[in-house]
Amino acid sequence: MNEHMILRIVGKFLIPYIMLFGLYVQFHGDFGPGGGFQAGVIFASAFVIHTLLFGVRNTQKIAPEWILRVVASGGVLLYAGVGVVSMLAGGEYLDYDVLAADPIAGQHIGIILVEFGVGLTVASVIMLMFFAFAGRGEPEEDAS
């Protein structure tokens, strides 16, 4: 990949903006199109571009597989945990009204949290899947 100078530089330039856009989609999902699913995919695609440019091994130094596994499970647990917290607060499972004194504020907190959980899981699962596929065909040359 050393010869693809233009791709590398343009890719490096684009990656932060893709991540920023992913975060925007994640946290602006209440107001515009978007949400955890889309944001997770966009965020993961930044890492996919990095992999295409620099090889699986270099990307896995930034995002090691064990961290991705923890984050993937953490997203599901965060979502399910919001439900448990709402039960402990006296409501039904995933009833966000009881998360704050004001039902509307509770709904906002609940939605932000579960969307964040969705985003975490989707982003890390897609990265894990991509690494699993791309890592198999990857020759040893990128290790050096």
Next chain:
Amino acid sequence: MNLEQLIDVFLLAFLAIISIAMLRIRDLFSCVMLFGIYSLVSASLFMVLDAADVAFTEAAVGAGIATILMMATLGLTGREEKVLVKKKISWLPLIIVTITGATLVYGIVDLPPFGAADNPSQVHVAPRYIHESMSEIDVPNLVTAVLASYRGFDTLGEVVVIFTAGVGVLLLIGRRRRKEEEQPHE
């Protein structure tokens, strides 16, 4: 015929052309690219239907991630489809497909008109979402309100499905790679 219908016809015609091209093409790399284009055209179609969130997902997952996963797979398998020796036409699949297709077309006759305001899907829970969500949840994007709050259980299920898919992929091909790494030359 107004402009929107014209765009619909164009996009649907594109979908048909792309599908036929995918069936006939032998080069798998081109086939993967056509899959991506198909997703992109579908996303445009969803956009015409004002489903911005769905279009967004289709463009990101279908055109982006799925294409890249398919290309990663191609890197492992090779890019030419094997040419099968032409056998005689097998009639049974053709008959089954024809009957199923005819049944589906027959089923279309009973469907209510597309997008009509009194369709069953529009009068069940949708009015309540539309009228009450601003006072109950106060999230301007109705899709997010329905997805994360009203249908919280469904979405939790979806996240668990994605997580399970990831676990499945890792169990099937992730583990094996690590074993190969342990052995020095494979």
